[in-house]
Amino acid sequence: MNAALEAEGLVKRYGARTAVQDLSFSVPQGAIYGVLGPNGAGKSSTLRMLVGVLRPTAGKITLLGGPISRQTLQHVGYLPEERGLYRSMTARGAIAYLARLKGTPASVAYKRADALLEAHGLGKMRHKKIKTLSKGMAQKVQVLASIAHEPDFIIFDEPFSGLDPVNQRVLEDTIRAQAAAGRTILFSTHVMEHAERLCDRILLIAHGQKAFEGTVSEALALAPSVAMLETDGEFDLAAALAPRGFNIEFDGVEHGNKRWRARLENGKGSRQLLAACVEAGAPLSLFEPARASLHEAFVSLVGDKAMPGAGE
Amino acid sequence: MSQILLVARRDYLAYVGAWGFWLSLITAPLIIAILMFAPILLARAEPPRVLTVLAERVEDSGAVTRAFDTMAYDDARREVNAYVQAATPAIANEAMAAFDGAPNRAAAIQAARHIVSMRAPRALAAFPNPSPRYLLVDPPVTDIEAMRPYLDGRQGLADGRTLYGALNLRRVDGAPRIEYWSVNLSHDEPSNIARRALRLEMQREALTAQGVDPREAERLQALDPSVAQLDPRPSAGTGEVTLRQRAPSFAALALAFVLWSVVFSVANMLLTGVIEEKSNKILDTLLTSVTPLQMLIGKLLGVAGVSATLFLFWGALGGTLLSMAATSMADSFVGQIAAAFIEPRLIAAFAIGFVAGYLMYGAIFLALGSLCESIQEAQTLLGPVALVLAMPMMLITPALDNPNAPIIEMASWVPIFTPFLLLIRAPAGLPWSEIAGMGALMFGAVIVILLLASQIFRAGVVNQLSVSSLFGRKAKG
Numbered sequence: 088m089n090a091a092l093e094a095e096g097l098v099k100r101y102g103a104r105t106a107v108q109d110l111s112f113s114v115p116q117g118a119i120y121g122v123l124g125p126n127g128a129g130k131s132s133t134l135r136m137l138v139g140v141l142r143p144t145a146g147k148i149t150l151l152g153g154p155i156s157r158q159t160l161q162h163v164g165y166l167p168e169e170r171g172l173y174r175s176m177t178a179r180g181a182i183a184y185l186a187r188l189k190g191t192p193a194s195v196a197y198k199r200a201d202a203l204l205e206a207h208g209l210g211k212m213r214h215k216k217i218k219t220l221s222k223g224m225a226q227k228v229q230v231l232a233s234i235a236h237e238p239d240f241i242i243f244d245e246p247f248s249g250l251d252p253v254n255q256r257v258l259e260d261t262i263r264a265q266a267a268a269g270r271t272i273l274f275s276t277h278v279m280e281h282a283e284r285l286c287d288r289i290l291l292i293a294h295g296q297k298a299f300e301g302t303v304s305e306a307l308a309l310a311p312s313v314a315m316l317e318t319d320g321e322f323d324l325a326a327a328l329a330p331r332g333f334n335i336e337f338d339g340v341e342h343g344n345k346r347w348r349a350r351l352e353n354g355k356g357s358r359q360l361l362a363a364c365v366e367a368g369a370p371l372s373l374f375e376p377a378r379a380s381l382h383e384a385f386v387s388l389v390g391d392k393a394m395p396g397a398g399e
Numbered sequence: 400m401s402q403i404l405l406v407a408r409r410d411y412l413a414y415v416g417a418w419g420f421w422l423s424l425i426t427a428p429l430i431i432a433i434l435m436f437a438p439i440l441l442a443r444a445e446p447p448r449v450l451t452v453l454a455e456r457v458e459d460s461g462a463v464t465r466a467f468d469t470m471a472y473d474d475a476r477r478e479v480n481a482y483v484q485a486a487t488p489a490i491a492n493e494a495m496a497a498f499d500g501a502p503n504r505a506a507a508i509q510a511a512r513h514i515v516s517m518r519a520p521r522a523l524a525a526f527p528n529p530s531p532r533y534l535l536v537d538p539p540v541t542d543i544e545a546m547r548p549y550l551d552g553r554q555g556l557a558d559g560r561t562l563y564g565a566l567n568l569r570r571v572d573g574a575p576r577i578e579y580w581s582v583n584l585s586h587d588e589p590s591n592i593a594r595r596a597l598r599l600e601m602q603r604e605a606l607t608a609q610g611v612d613p614r615e616a617e618r619l620q621a622l623d624p625s626v627a628q629l630d631p632r633p634s635a636g637t638g639e640v641t642l643r644q645r646a647p648s649f650a651a652l653a654l655a656f657v658l659w660s661v662v663f664s665v666a667n668m669l670l671t672g673v674i675e676e677k678s679n680k681i682l683d684t685l686l687t688s689v690t691p692l693q694m695l696i697g698k699l700l701g702v703a704g705v706s707a708t709l710f711l712f713w714g715a716l717g718g719t720l721l722s723m724a725a726t727s728m729a730d731s732f733v734g735q736i737a738a739a740f741i742e743p744r745l746i747a748a749f750a751i752g753f754v755a756g757y758l759m760y761g762a763i764f765l766a767l768g769s770l771c772e773s774i775q776e777a778q779t780l781l782g783p784v785a786l787v788l789a790m791p792m793m794l795i796t797p798a799l800d801n802p803n804a805p806i807i808e809m810a811s812w813v814p815i816f817t818p819f820l821l822l823i824r825a826p827a828g829l830p831w832s833e834i835a836g837m838g839a840l841m842f843g844a845v846i847v848i849l850l851l852a853s854q855i856f857r858a859g860v861v862n863q864l865s866v867s868s869l870f871g872r873k874a875k876g
Contacts, residue, residue, distance in 0.1 A: 135861075140686045140687060141861060161688075167680070169680035169683060170680055171678075171684075173681060175417075176409075185688070188402055188406075189688055
């Protein structure tokens with residue numbers, strides 16, 4: 088598959104501080120690509136370099152088959168992390184203005200603005216000024232403004248932040264619809280669930296460096312599986328299975344039963360765990376193998392402290 | 400439409416759509432009209448101030464009274480002359496001859512008025528009716544102490560008027576002494592008039608005491624040289640310097656002030672406009688579509704459009720009023736001033752100075768604005784900006800006095816002064832080669848400053864370089 092974007096050895100330094108260090112990745116055409124990482128990991132700096140707002144200290148970016156230029160950027164839609172529109176413009180005017188700046192003729196820009204607003208439930212708001220819209224509505228308008236010129240490549244920086252769950256779901260649908268229309272989408276987030284639901288491929292950045300790049304399945308495979316168990320009475324499951332090579336932690340008491348969390352490592356799966364429990368005579372009242380999450384996958388890759396939400 | 404024009408159009412519409420724009424559009428001419436005409440209307444509306452003179456010697460009282468009469472006559476002559484020169488220049492000499500031939504002030508005004516009514520009846524409606532500044536009345540009492548109630552407002556004169564002041568003319572050891580009594584402590588013009596009158600009276604007394612004939616003494620006191628100003632340049636001819644020759648300098652001064660006020664007024668717009676965009680977090684979005692340089696030029700053009708709209712409106716309004724006035728003032732000073740504005744050298748200087756000056760200063764303000772985090776921070780910058788803008792103004796008066804002084808010639812080649820000094824020096828016969836040279840200098844300076852400003856602008860809006868960070872202080876707000 089052709090790459091819509093290729094970044095090689097990207098470096099961004101602000102004085103003595105290095106925000107992005109030797110970052111290389113490739114975004115396939117038509118893919119939904121997630122850039123994940125905790126706050127301060129270098130996601131926004133990376134995205135701003137991809138759209139030409141920041142100049143890389145070193146490295147090379149190939150966007151839509153060529154270097155970053157005004158011409159290639161005409162085919163890119165960008166929603167920055169720090170969002171804003173001209174407060175005194177109408178919703179329709181703001182969308183059309185940004186589309187026109189990207190080369191869309193005026194009449195087309197206004198028609199698209201009307202259609203997009205209508206399609207996203209903001210038809211009645213088209214002539215309202217941005218300052219009169221709610222924060223969520225204004226954010227929706229800005230998302231629409233970033234795609235009104237029908238770009239080939241869309242870059243969203245933390246698009247879900249500030250949206251309520253309903254509008255987050257609407258935005259997910261918008262992203263899927265854009266991908267279905269053949270566009271390539273790259274977005275950054277620190278909410279793993281969005282990436283897990285949407286992305287074909289993901290890039291994990293920690294401390295400005297690439298920690299992982301690949302498919303979601305590949306990432307999940309890196310995370311250790313777990314299983315949740317419950318035993319009746321005073322039975323000590325951790326002590327009983329330790330000699331059999333299982334790492335089991337006590338996870339509290341629920342409905343009078345002891346709850347345990349088992350990490351499935353070293354090639355041992357849930358089947359072996361269940362067999363070991365039977366052999367040890369464990370009085371099981373619950374055995375529940377759990378699918379690893381992206382969060383767990385990334386904890387295993389970069390550790391707890393570097394993960395989103397750490398320390399928050 | 401190119402990105403630059405789109406940015407310019409958006410900025411223009413944003414400013415024009417704000418109520419403050421319409422307020423400026425309407426109020427500025429009103430305020431200027433009030434400032435121009437209020438003093439005249441106030442002066443005309445104010446009745447003459449009532450004075451009285453107490454004197455130990457009738458000669459002193461007579462001298463002072465004559466001085467006030469002469470002043471009233473001269474004021475009236477000046478006012479009538481200004482009117483007929485402006486409104487009816489063709490018959491101005493005839494009207495003033497009639498004025499001068501009349502026996503007294505009232506008759507003189509009437510005589511000039513009569514000429515205007517016969518020869519230019521359309522101009523009669525606005526013919527002035529000068530009233531004297533002071534009206535001298537007989538003292539209500541003969542003792543200055545007894546006059547106090549009249550002077551402090553406790554008691555009015557018999558005809559109901561209030562006494563403004565009293566001149567008590569005494570002789571102390573034979574020398575005149577003027578005591579001016581009035582509750583208006585800051586206004587001492589009456590005493591100065593009396594002082595000049597009595598000085599002449601003292602000179603007359605001294606001369607006659609020396610045996611000089613009183614008429615000869617009067618003639619000696621009236622001796623006064625006449626002054627003529629001439630321009631030695633071949634193009635100026637041999638005549639005296641008239642308003643026609645001076646008008647281009649007045650026009651240049653007016654244009655320099657227009658340029659200055661435009662630059663000063665847009666400074667605020669440009670500074671706050673960029674800060675608004677920074678606080679609206681929209682610049683990242685825009686910078687994927689336009690370069691900082693395109694944005695800078697677009698914003699400059701947008702604000703220039705706002706200024707142009709204001710000036711076109713005001714110009715149309717002023718032009719209409721002037722042309723209305725000019726219909727009855729053909730060949731008058733209005734026409735001469737208007738002709739001065741269309742002098743080619745001045746037009747070239749204005750085109751270069753105005754466009755380049757606006758772009759240069761505008762780019763500097765935009766770059767500064769991009770370094771500000773808040774309106775408050777920008778306001779602190781406006782102080783130094785005002786000082787920078789005051790620098791060219793400090794050179795304007797010396798440049799008017801001597802446009803070819805070495806310091807003025809040198810300063811003309813420093814870009815921050817060039818636009819203003821080019822305007823002021825152009826009417827003084829600045830060679831076309833120098834005008835072209837300064838134009839080239841300004842063109843180069845504008846290019847360099849625009850490029851530098853776009854770099855600062857990029858650093859300010861993209862890399863968050865700010866005034867606070869430059870001075871190592873954490874930004875607030």
